[in-house]
Amino acid sequence: MIKVYAPASIANVKVGFDILGTAISPIDQTTYLGDCITIKKSDTFELYSSGRFVDDLPQVREQNIVFQCWQHFCKKIDDTIPMALTLEKNMPIRSGLGSSACSIVAALVAMNAYCSYPLDNNSLLRLMGEMEGRISGEIHFDNVAPCFLGGMQLILDANEIISQSLPIFDKWLWIIAYPGIAISTVEARKLLPDWYNRKDCINHSRYIAGFIHACHSKQSHLAIKLMKDTIAEPYRKKLIPHLFQIYNAVIKIGALICGISGSGPTLFAICDKSDIAINVAQWFKDYYLYNDTGFIKICRIDIKGAQILKE
Structure with a gap:
């Protein structure tokens, strides 16, 4: 077996x-x-x-x-x-x-x-x-x-x-919040434009290149600052109501960053302190679960x- x-x-x-x-x-x-x-x-x-x-x-x-x-x-x-x-x-x-x-x-x-x-x-x-x-x-x-x-x-x-x-940051805790609803990857991809403007392309190149450099040079704060999405998030935000309000709420608690996991609806937040991670997880439990099939997990990179x- x-x-x-x-x-x-x-x-x-x-x-x-x-x-x-x-x-x-x-x-x-x-x-x-x-x-x-x-x-x-x-x-x-x-x-x-x-x-x-x-x-x-x-x-x-x-x-x-x-x-x-x-x-x-x-x-x-x-x-x-x-x-x-x-x-x-x-x-x-x-x-x-x-x-x-x-x-x-x-x-x-x-x-x-x-x-x-x-x-x-x-x-x-x-x-x-x-x-x-x-x-x-x-x-x-x-x-x-x-x-x-x-x-x-x-x-x-x-x-x-x-x-x-890529090298990883061992102190990072990843809180994942699955609300209990589904979003089709195929449908989420259809929301993306066929063409992007030059500024978005330049920014995307700068962010991903800088993020990779930050990982290799162990600059965790720089890595967080460069975790910006100019490709998918501006177009997929309509799939997740109040997305930016959610971001602001968990960052106010102390999360370093918040984003969409894949095509969503799961969101992830990164924290570097366990007490903050617990508080962020609790916020998601209180405000982001739609039904009993949803779940919140505090994770590390596997x-x-x-x-x-x-x-």
């Missing part, structure tokens, strides 16, 4: 639209924030589902991304391998926390291990990006790369290098990425 866990992730990280993402895990270490895949031997292909958000999965097996992962994995290795898979769906769909990436990464890592590692990490990551593209409409790696490899990943996709790790729990 193979069991694999793949963590949640924050794409874009405000300053790096489609090229920056970080894996996250709760600081209490008592619960996983991600999906699990279990594979057992079988004479045929079987797919089962469980978990808190199992009811949100497609009812038709062929529409399940895990089934599609199996199809494409078998095509990639040129062999049809029977197996019994169970998806433990612990992540809400269309939450902005890399839910599809969790399922894709866990599934493909588990399949690769079950079949004695026919694919290297680069081939596996490229397949993950392709599977993610089937959901979002475009191939992108800013969720699957950190989910698979851990840490904060900068997407390069050049010279056979898909992504590389440096491990996908983990094989049983083999």
